[in-house]
Amino acid sequence: MEYKIYGVYCEGEKNIDLTTRPHIRVEESQALAQELGKKVASGEVHAKPWQAWLPSAPSAPSEYIVISGPCSAETEAQVRQAAHALASKNITKILRAGVWKPRTRAGGFEGNGVKALEWLANIKAETGLQLAVEVATAEHVEACLKYGVDIVWIGARTTGNPFSVQEIADAVRGTTLGVMVKNPISPDLELWIGAIERLYFAGIDKLVAIHRGFSTHEKTLYRNNPLWNLALQFRARLAHVPLICDPSHIAGKRELVPAVAQKAIDLGMNGLMIEAHPCPTSAWTDAAQQLTPDALAELLSSLKWKPKPDSHEQDTLDRLRAAIDRLDEEFVEIMAARMNLAREIGMFKKLNRLELYQPARWKEVLEKRKAQGTKLSLSEAFIEQLYEYVHQESLRVQSEVMGDPMPHQQKRAK
Numbered sequence: 001m002e003y004k005i006y007g008v009y010c011e012g013e014k015n016i017d018l019t020t021r022p023h024i025r026v027e028e029s030q031a032l033a034q035e036l037g038k039k040v041a042s043g044e045v046h047a048k049p050w051q052a053w054l055p056s057a058p059s060a061p062s063e064y065i066v067i068s069g070p071c072s073a074e075t076e077a078q079v080r081q082a083a084h085a086l087a088s089k090n091i092t093k094i095l096r097a098g099v100w101k102p103r104t105r106a107g108g109f110e111g112n113g114v115k116a117l118e119w120l121a122n123i124k125a126e127t128g129l130q131l132a133v134e135v136a137t138a139e140h141v142e143a144c145l146k147y148g149v150d151i152v153w154i155g156a157r158t159t160g161n162p163f164s165v166q167e168i169a170d171a172v173r174g175t176t177l178g179v180m181v182k183n184p185i186s187p188d189l190e191l192w193i194g195a196i197e198r199l200y201f202a203g204i205d206k207l208v209a210i211h212r213g214f215s216t217h218e219k220t221l222y223r224n225n226p227l228w229n230l231a232l233q234f235r236a237r238l239a240h241v242p243l244i245c246d247p248s249h250i251a252g253k254r255e256l257v258p259a260v261a262q263k264a265i266d267l268g269m270n271g272l273m274i275e276a277h278p279c280p281t282s283a284w285t286d287a288a289q290q291l292t293p294d295a296l297a298e299l300l301s302s303l304k305w306k307p308k309p310d311s312h313e314q315d316t317l318d319r320l321r322a323a324i325d326r327l328d329e330e331f332v333e334i335m336a337a338r339m340n341l342a343r344e345i346g347m348f349k350k351l352n353r354l355e356l357y358q359p360a361r362w363k364e365v366l367e368k369r370k371a372q373g374t375k376l377s378l379s380e381a382f383i384e385q386l387y388e389y390v391h392q393e394s395l396r397v398q399s400e401v402m403g404d405p406m407p408h409q410q411k412r413a414k
């Protein structure tokens with residue numbers, strides 16, 4: 001089933017269904033949300049507002065959560081240095097540190113396990129910071145409880161596995177742990193919501209959702225495609241669950257972290273989890289994306305924090321224009337990704353001595369898009385003109401990599 005929705009919407013924006021392909025999952029989603037809403041209303045399941053259980057960040061306005069710490073607890077000295085710096089600079093009251101690291105490839109650093117929990121317990125005693133640790137099994141949860149961890153989080157690779165999420169939900173049942181749930185790696189809203197539901201049903205009401213971007217086939221600037229629209233749909237579906245953003249894992253590069261953090265705040269998220277390391281370039285994991293505590297302090301002070309806009313009070317025209325701006329932004333990003341693919345095709349054509357302009361392929365592209373456009377009430381003339389420009393630019397970037405300055409002009413004239 002195809003499930004691809006472009007465009008981002010503020011909670012409460014009425015036009016979410018207009019550009020959402022109508023029959024896909026919307027009714028299903030609404031039914032589920034209604035059912036959950038009833039359970040929340042009847043008290044069968046509930047979530048506490050985050051202010052009731054999380055300390056607010058001294059570095060940000062009081063309506064935001066800020067969590068920070070190193071990707072991995074590497075050595076006791078490293079995590080102590082990070083924690084003391086974050087505490088003394090008043091960046092956060094919650095220290096994150098990876099103790100068990102899920103690695104894509106075998107052979108990497110997989111975390112120090114229980115040994116690191118001992119360090120964290122000492123550091124908590126020294127700094128007063130609360131501890132947040134990623135867990136993937138019931139055994140991890142048991143160990144965290146033993147060493148006084150306050151909050152556990154389910155990582156992106158684990159959220160996608162309902163067996164593991166259920167195992168964790170059973171392990172946290174009856175405890176006072178806060179639980180944070182990252183979105184799954186794949187852009188599947190149901191899996192994310194399903195994981196939250198399992199925790200609700202286990203009686204956990206101290207919950208936070210974390211948006212950390214998704215793996216998609218599209219190449220973007222980022223390590224993980226943010227797909228902001230999916231995060232906002234999560235928000236619309238589970239409005240009572242605080243949603244924070246993890247710009248570090250979306251960005252993948254420290255230079256991109258500030259822009260992603262700002263966008264998350266602009267979209268009304270409740271806070272940020274950002275990785276910080278005393279010496280990021282020599283970090284054992286995620287070296288390219290971690291910030292020094294100083295850089296993080298600077299980032300937090302440069303962010304334009306603002307309260308979530310009240311969509312009911314916003315002027316309708318402003319709201320619609322803001323929605324258009326978000327779509328346009330996404331449109332330009334998609335065009336940039338398309339041109340990157342065109343460059344790769346250019347390289348391929350060059351290596352294989354293929355013609356730059358391939359009329360059969362161009363005809364196929366145009367026909368497919370015209371058919372799609374017709375279904376979505378876009379005129380053929382519009383699609384033709386739009387794609388004429390797109391195709392011209394695509395040929396231009398291909399001819400650049402092929403070292404063949406615009407020969408398509410002559411070829412097309414034939």
Ligand code: PEP
Binds near residue numbers: 154155156157
């Ligand atoms: C992390 O927070 O260090 C981590 C492994 O994140 P994710 O699960 O988002 O990849």
Ligand code: MN
Binds near residue numbers: 072275
């Ligand atoms: Mn990391």
